[in-house]
Amino acid sequence: MLLQFIGSSVSTQVCRSHVSMEISRTFSGITNLLFNRRSSEESTYSTRKCLKPGKVSPRRSVPDHIQTPPYVRSKKPPGIASGPEVHDEKGIECMRASGRLAAQVLQYAGTLVKPGITTDEIDLAVHQMIIDNGAYPSPLGYGGFPKSVCTSVNECICHGIPDSRALEDGDIINIDVTVYLNGYHGDTSATYFVGDVDEGARNLVKVTKECLDKAISICAPGVELNKIGKTIHDHADKHRYGVVEQFVGHGVGQVFHSDPIVLHYRNNGRGKMVLNQTFTIEPMLTIGSIHPKMWNDNWTVVTEDGSLSAQFEHTILITTDGAEILTKC
Ligand code: MF3
Ligand code: CO
Ligand code: CO
Numbered sequence: 001m002l003l004q005f006i007g008s009s010v011s012t013q014v015c016r017s018h019v020s021m022e023i024s025r026t027f028s029g030i031t032n033l034l035f036n037r038r039s040s041e042e043s044t045y046s047t048r049k050c051l052k053p054g055k056v057s058p059r060r061s062v063p064d065h066i067q068t069p070p071y072v073r074s075k076k077p078p079g080i081a082s083g084p085e086v087h088d089e090k091g092i093e094c095m096r097a098s099g100r101l102a103a104q105v106l107q108y109a110g111t112l113v114k115p116g117i118t119t120d121e122i123d124l125a126v127h128q129m130i131i132d133n134g135a136y137p138s139p140l141g142y143g144g145f146p147k148s149v150c151t152s153v154n155e156c157i158c159h160g161i162p163d164s165r166a167l168e169d170g171d172i173i174n175i176d177v178t179v180y181l182n183g184y185h186g187d188t189s190a191t192y193f194v195g196d197v198d199e200g201a202r203n204l205v206k207v208t209k210e211c212l213d214k215a216i217s218i219c220a221p222g223v224e225l226n227k228i229g230k231t232i233h234d235h236a237d238k239h240r241y242g243v244v245e246q247f248v249g250h251g252v253g254q255v256f257h258s259d260p261i262v263l264h265y266r267n268n269g270r271g272k273m274v275l276n277q278t279f280t281i282e283p284m285l286t287i288g289s290i291h292p293k294m295w296n297d298n299w300t301v302v303t304e305d306g307s308l309s310a311q312f313e314h315t316i317l318i319t320t321d322g323a324e325i326l327t328k329c
Contacts, residue, residue, distance in 0.1 A: 001080065001250045001257045014288055015050040015155055015306035038200075038240050038287045048170070050306055051154055053295060054163035056146055057120050060127050062136060069180045069256065072141035084260060085253030085278045091184070092317065095253060095278050098135070098179055098186035099315050099326025105129050106177040106188050107329050109149070113192040115169045119151035122175065123162035130179050138178035138185050138256055145299060150176035150189070157284050157292055157301045157309040158247055169195035172205060174311045178256065185256050187280050188327035189313040200287065201308055207239045208285040208310040211264075215283070216316055219323035221275040225260055226267050232283045233266040242290035244309065247301070249280040252315055273318045278326065282313030 062068070071078040087095060109126050127148040130137045137148030145161070152160035152174040153167070160174075167173060176189035191205045211232040218227050228249070236243045249262030260271050264283040288307030294300065303309050316323040 001248050003246050003248045003261065003263075013050065013306040014303075014308075015048045017050050017306075035242070037242055048154065051156055051302060052165075053297065053300070054118075054120075054165035056161055056163045057123075059146060060124070060140070060148060062131055062140070066131060066134060066136050067180070067183065068136055069138060069142075069185075071143070071256070077143045078256065080250060080261065081255045081258040083258060084274060085251045085255065085258055086274055087253065087276050087278065087317075091253070092276065094182050094184040095186065095315070095317060095326055098181040098184040099188070100186070101130070101133055101135055101181055102177050102179045102186035102188045102315070103327040103329045105133075105179060106175060106190060106327070109175045109177065110190060110192050113167065113173060113175075113194055115195045116166050118164055118166050119153070119160070119162040119173075120164055122151055123147045123149050126175075126177060133179075133181070135179040135181040138180045138187070139176075142256065150174070152176070152309075152311070154308055155302045155306045157244055157286070157303060158311060159299045159301050161297060161299055167194045170197055170201075171195075172197060172201050172308065172310060176311070176313065180256075183254055185252050185254075186327055187252050187256075187313060187315050189282065189311055191310040191312060203239070204241060204285060204287055204308055205310045207235065207241055208283060209312050211235045211283045211285065212281055212312040212314060215281050216314060216323055216325060219273055219316060219318060220321065221273055221318055223273045225262060225271045225273060226269045228281055229263045229265050229267045229269075232264045236283075236285050242286040242288065244284035244286060244290050244292065246292055247282075247284055249282045249313075251277070251279045253278050275318055275320065277318045278315060280313055280315050282311060284309055284311040
């Protein structure tokens, strides 16, 4: 979920641009040096092409009997609703059901990842499986988002729109699935390998997953939310990766995005976890710059220097003795 967006200037491209392969050291290159990040390691050897927009297929339809979230028909941008999601026993069961479905859909989508498949084909499969299970694909029509799932390839940090681009050997792709089942959202994502992926990218993905797992392991009633950011940031630092700050975890339940805002970086924010509360944790780590650049489609967010980014996300429930992962298969 977007926290705030600060525009940034042109900088060194780690992926191979079609215009120029020239590498000039810019501000972001210097910050990477200062913060001991790995950017230059990748830029020296990479032959990976920059991600480019493809063609987006027409909007898919949802059968009438499926319950639609309120934001789909409204014109105003949804944003982050105030008030946390804290559930009674019935609400918890609904969250378990939507979390389970989101996890199953994501797992299925992951099996489709291979060279040659387009992200639009992944969107079709995800859309079909969600409606076959009586649920609504939450991204479809959220703030005008045109598709049923987010597919974020290589330097795309998040919110990639499925399109005609075929996956290529060596790509990494985050698939972010959210379903709205019986009035409750379940939100989860994972990053997958397309064919043979080089060691550098594999390690980024591994460490990003570890960050999520470690953050979940410290969750319990009464724990400060800022411990999540510290846990993720400490682990990313240890491996010299950057943590994206503009996109955050969030309360999730009857509303897609609500309080609390869950920061993935070191912070002094106030607020503690509450019994029976549900929220997401969804760290995005990068090899180089942590600063995002948005495409003209107003959704696709890429690293400003074209360096790789990975993400994992779970919806969790705060229980008496810790956290239950609702989006685990
Ligand atoms: N699933 C994303 C999240 O984790 C939100 C996607 S909103 C969309 O918060 F409109 F881009 F789909
Ligand atoms: Co989310
Ligand atoms: Co998500």
